[in-house]
Amino acid sequence: MMDSMTVYTTAVKTANFSLAAQQLNLSPSAVSKQISQLEKTLGVRLLNRTTRSISPTEAGTLYYNRCMLILEAIQETNAMVKDLESSVGGTLRVWVPSVFGRSLLSRVAADFCQEFPNIDIELFLSDAPMDLTGNGFDIGIYLGDLPDSRLIAKTIGPLSLVLCASPEYIEKHGHPHSIDALADHSMLIVTGNESIDIRKVKRLAESAKLHERSAKLITNDLDLAYHSAHAGLGIAALPYYLIQRSLNKGSLIHLLKDFETPGALVHMVFPKSRYMPQKTRQFIDFLSLYFVDLAEQLRQSIEIEKQKRS
Numbered sequence: 001m002m003d004s005m006t007v008y009t010t011a012v013k014t015a016n017f018s019l020a021a022q023q024l025n026l027s028p029s030a031v032s033k034q035i036s037q038l039e040k041t042l043g044v045r046l047l048n049r050t051t052r053s054i055s056p057t058e059a060g061t062l063y064y065n066r067c068m069l070i071l072e073a074i075q076e077t078n079a080m081v082k083d084l085e086s087s088v089g090g091t092l093r094v095w096v097p098s099v100f101g102r103s104l105l106s107r108v109a110a111d112f113c114q115e116f117p118n119i120d121i122e123l124f125l126s127d128a129p130m131d132l133t134g135n136g137f138d139i140g141i142y143l144g145d146l147p148d149s150r151l152i153a154k155t156i157g158p159l160s161l162v163l164c165a166s167p168e169y170i171e172k173h174g175h176p177h178s179i180d181a182l183a184d185h186s187m188l189i190v191t192g193n194e195s196i197d198i199r200k201v202k203r204l205a206e207s208a209k210l211h212e213r214s215a216k217l218i219t220n221d222l223d224l225a226y227h228s229a230h231a232g233l234g235i236a237a238l239p240y241y242l243i244q245r246s247l248n249k250g251s252l253i254h255l256l257k258d259f260e261t262p263g264a265l266v267h268m269v270f271p272k273s274r275y276m277p278q279k280t281r282q283f284i285d286f287l288s289l290y291f292v293d294l295a296e297q298l299r300q301s302i303e304i305e306k307q308k309r310s
Helices: 002-014 017-024 028-042 058-085 098-115 167-173 179-184 202-207 222-230 240-249 278-309
Strands: 047-049 054-056 090-096 119-125 139-143 151-158 161-165 187-190 217-219 235-239 265-271
Touching: 002 017, 002 028, 002 054, 002 058, 017 028, 054 058, 090 098, 090 278, 098 119, 098 139, 098 222, 098 240, 098 278, 119 278, 139 278, 151 278, 161 240, 187 222, 217 222, 222 235, 222 240, 235 240, 240 278, 265 278
Parallel strands: 090 119, 090 139, 187 217, 187 235
Antiparallel strands: 047 054, 139 265, 151 265, 161 235
């Protein structure tokens, strides 16, 4: 009966005996025969058949939905048993926004794999919306609002923005000591996402007169703004995770530390399931702690600056 459930659900999903047969490595006649035997056993017609396609009847739809729940439960049970009898391992598929992946997840992945050497990571970088469940991803990372109610989300921290500029820019144009002074400086603006567009921060936009003058650079690419700030083109508000190492090395300078720019929340999302594999749980916990450490480093940096001035 279990094999019949698999054959039947595959046939419904493909809406075609031939396509179902290809996926199951069976002949179309074998698929048709097995479903006909299932209908005979149940005493009810499950499929409407035409020469080109098949579709479930009302009873067939009910049976399909219940079969999917049963098969998913079996898969989860098998995964649970395997996890109990083996060390943490396997391949973890993660979807992540492009710049976030390049600037942060590459470092996180290296540290994570050092701690869990039996886990391999497949990182898919894209700024386009992604169907995590349909594409087989274990985890996705989203900035700001979540697009899919079918997913479970865990908030791991804010996308803290930091005003910064290169030492060369500061040497040439001076150090702004208040947000009002930003009106006299070249500003770099990132568009395309409200969480990083400083023109959406009312107090900052008004003080720097961002709506009354041209910015030195407007771009929809966060990576370009990052490199432009390094090149001395102007002052930018960039995510702390992106520039942390540059601040530590001194290639960028944190400006106006008293001014906190609100940013979007960062979420880890994953498909709804009654069971979560160990590899997924470990990565969620690891990245959560990583963001806690980032937030603490930023807080300490601001506190040290305040102590210097007191």
